Amino acid sequence: MSNVSGNLFVVAAPSGAGKSSMISALLKRQKERGNPDSMQVSVSTTTRAPRPGEVDGVHYHFVDEATFLEQAEAGEFYEWAKVFDYYYGTSKTVIEKTLASGVDVFLDIDWQGTRQVKAAYPGVHTIFILPPSTAELERRLRDRGQDSDEVIAKRMAKAQSEMSHYGDFSYLIVNKDFEESVDNLEHIVLAQRLRRAKQQIRHQDILQELLAE
Numbered sequence: 001m002s003n004v005s006g007n008l009f010v011v012a013a014p015s016g017a018g019k020s021s022m023i024s025a026l027l028k029r030q031k032e033r034g035n036p037d038s039m040q041v042s043v044s045t046t047t048r049a050p051r052p053g054e055v056d057g058v059h060y061h062f063v064d065e066a067t068f069l070e071q072a073e074a075g076e077f078y079e080w081a082k083v084f085d086y087y088y089g090t091s092k093t094v095i096e097k098t099l100a101s102g103v104d105v106f107l108d109i110d111w112q113g114t115r116q117v118k119a120a121y122p123g124v125h126t127i128f129i130l131p132p133s134t135a136e137l138e139r140r141l142r143d144r145g146q147d148s149d150e151v152i153a154k155r156m157a158k159a160q161s162e163m164s165h166y167g168d169f170s171y172l173i174v175n176k177d178f179e180e181s182v183d184n185l186e187h188i189v190l191a192q193r194l195r196r197a198k199q200q201i202r203h204q205d206i207l208q209e210l211l212a213e
């Protein structure tokens with residue numbers, strides 16, 4: 001177990017901008033570099049139905065509304081929000097344990113959840129992903145081939161208001177060229193990891209000096 005705690009990152013975007021693909025590509029790169037355990041994506045709980053190919057416990061913890069509200073009432077979520085008619089929430093204990101073990105954690109959450117996380121954890125690094133245009137966003141949602149026309153229309157209708165929250169975030173990536181966008185995400189993550197490690201090592205030095213009589 002590392003004595004340097006992990007960094008918390010929020011990656012938000014309008015649906016279809018590419019955030020899940022970018023996070024997966026970053027995790028794959030880390031694995032290929034022999035660093036597979038340095039970062040994790042938090043698995044949220046949701047009342048949305050699984051899409052074809054989505055696995056319970058891997059993509060989401062899929063629960064019914066009564067279960068979700070019970071968990072929310074019991075304070076089990078770090079943050080939660082209603083997005084596109086469904087509830088979504090982040091488990092508190094998993095985040096705390098993972099960060100304490102020195103692993104960076106990614107939250108793929110919306111702007112409402114981001115506000116709650118910023119209030120609870122001011123050290124969080126927040127990243128917003130924009131598509132190059134709204135026409136391209138719609139193309140990506142269609143090409144993903146996972147949602148009905150009705151669902152896509154609903155997501156497109158909300159995209160503009162979601163994108164209006166980009167100013168709440170510390171970093172902005174326009175996901176045009178995919179590999180370039182993953183490079184940008186990786187640079188942010190590695191720079192913050194280095195910064196935190198330096199800070200924590202320095203804190204240990206200071207503490208040693210103070211206690212060294």
Ligand SMILES: Nc1nc2c(ncn2[C@@H]2O[C@H](COP(=O)(O)OP(=O)(O)O)[C@@H](O)[C@H]2O)c(=O)[nH]1
Pocket residue numbers: 012013014015016020044045048079080081083084088089090108109110112113114
């Ligand atoms: N607040 C909050 N938002 C979440 C959580 N999990 C997912 N979301 C957001 O809910 C929205 C819809 O997610 P999803 O149904 O997987 O669709 P997708 O983003 O198009 O793949 C996205 O903006 C996600 O970032 C969560 O735990 N909390």
Ligand SMILES: Nc1ncnc2c1ncn2[C@@H]1O[C@H](COP(=O)(O)OP(=O)(O)O)[C@@H](O)[C@H]1O
Pocket residue numbers: 013014015016017018019020021022140141143144175176177178179181
């Ligand atoms: N830079 C890009 N250029 C073209 N297609 C992309 C790019 N980034 C992501 N995509 C595609 O767009 C679709 C939506 O991406 P996804 O990661 O599921 O978005 P989100 O998680 O933000 O909803 C997927 O089919 C993905 O392969």
